Amino acid sequence: MEQKLRLAILDMNDGRPNQGMRCIRDITTMYSSAFDIDEFDVRTKHELPGLDYDVYISSGGPGNPMEGDGVWDKAWYKLVGDLWAHNQKNKFEKKYMFFICHSFQMACFYFELGTITPRKSTSFGVMPVHLTKFGDNDPIFGSLPDPLYAVDSRDYQLIQPDLDVFRLHGAKILALEKIRTHVEYERAIMAIRFSDEFVGTQFHAEADPIGMKIHFEKHEVRQKVIDNFGIEKYKSMMDHLDDPDKIELTHNTILPYFIENALDTIYSNNSVLV
Numbered sequence: 001m002e003q004k005l006r007l008a009i010l011d012m013n014d015g016r017p018n019q020g021m022r023c024i025r026d027i028t029t030m031y032s033s034a035f036d037i038d039e040f041d042v043r044t045k046h047e048l049p050g051l052d053y054d055v056y057i058s059s060g061g062p063g064n065p066m067e068g069d070g071v072w073d074k075a076w077y078k079l080v081g082d083l084w085a086h087n088q089k090n091k092f093e094k095k096y097m098f099f100i101c102h103s104f105q106m107a108c109f110y111f112e113l114g115t116i117t118p119r120k121s122t123s124f125g126v127m128p129v130h131l132t133k134f135g136d137n138d139p140i141f142g143s144l145p146d147p148l149y150a151v152d153s154r155d156y157q158l159i160q161p162d163l164d165v166f167r168l169h170g171a172k173i174l175a176l177e178k179i180r181t182h183v184e185y186e187r188a189i190m191a192i193r194f195s196d197e198f199v200g201t202q203f204h205a206e207a208d209p210i211g212m213k214i215h216f217e218k219h220e221v222r223q224k225v226i227d228n229f230g231i232e233k234y235k236s237m238m239d240h241l242d243d244p245d246k247i248e249l250t251h252n253t254i255l256p257y258f259i260e261n262a263l264d265t266i267y268s269n270n271s272v273l274v
Contacts, residue, residue: 005266007035007259008049010076012061012102015044019211020060020100020204027206027255028057034263046072048079051086051095055262057255060101060204065156066109066116077110087197092269096262098255099200104192105156107200111169114161114189119154125225125233126212126240126247127152128178129190129203135174138193140257147178149246150190150203151212157188158202170195197262205254209241216241 009024028037035055040047043061058076068074083095099107109116128147135141141148161173175191191201215221216238225234240246 004036005034005055005263006053007031007037007055007057008053009037009039010048010056010058010103011039011041012043012059012076014062015041016062018060019208019215020206023204023206023208023211023251024057024059024100024255026208027251028259030256031259031263042076043068043072046075048072048075051079051082054095054266055259056083056095056097058097058099058103058107059206060103060153062102065102065105073106076106080107080110084195084198087195094197094265094269096197096258096266097199098205098258099198100206101154101202101204104200104202105154105158107194107198108158108189108192111171111194112162112165113169113171113192114158116156116158119157119188125152125229126150126237127203129175130178131175132173134172134193135191138172138174139261140199140254141174141191143257144249144253145245148175148250149240149243150201150205150250151207151247152203154202159186159188161189175201196265199258201254205250207247208251209247212241212247213238 007028009028011021013021028035038049040049042048049056080097083097087094105116108114126149129150131141131144131146131148136146166173172193173189174193177188177190188202190203193199216225222234225237
């Protein structure tokens with residue numbers, strides 16, 4: 001029997017209950033025949049995997065992505081740096097990592113790809129996300145419509161990309177924030193391919209309609225959306241959750257395709273090494 005690969009889930013939620021981790025578990029469980037899956041509580045227990053995993057998924061989480069307690073954040077950055085260095089040194093035995101929201105912002109801060117700044121107001125809800133020419137041709141994003149729809153929940157954002165650093169790393173901007181003709185603010189960068197093996201989204205690519213409905217139907221959340229954005233925005237958002245071509249499609253595509261692409265490449269490279 002062929003030995004299973006290993007997949008690490010990095011929980012960055014600082015002990016707060018959320019739907020994102022459930023969604024990540026649901027998606028990765030679909031691949032349990034190929035992977036042994038372990039979970040690490042990074043921020044509250046300072047748990048981090050070593051380099052002996054094949055695929056890493058780092059979740060969203062609360063707070064300022066440029067701040068930590070000086071322990072877990074340094075260990076997280078070291079892991080990212082060690083995985084990146086491993087991939088530079090090894091032609092075939094690659095490590096794959098996916099960054100979600102908070103983790104995406106931390107990765108962009110680490111690689112100095114642009115400016116991480118607080119938003120003027122929280123981005124909250126189901127939003128259109130527009131693909132770039134690189135996104136159109138990406139092995140993951142290229143199969144999605146433009147715009148794709150995603151669950152957005154963030155107080156910070158990546159803007160003002162340093163294109164020289166992007167070129168240095170070979171990174172590509174895959175998607176941008178919705179077009180807002182009524183404001184002057186720069187559009188946030190919503191997805192990046194850092195390399196063939198590292199990918200991330202500033203939105204919650206793992207979110208599914210079931211979890212989002214549970215979340216947005218909570219009285220305090222419903223009221224917050226209505227108070228901040230109005231009842232029509234709330235109704236529109238709930239309609240988007242029911243549309244199989246929106247959140248459900250994003251949920252069924254991005255993380256699954258990332259895992260499947262990693263699997264295909266690992267198996268292909270293993271056959272070369274045999």
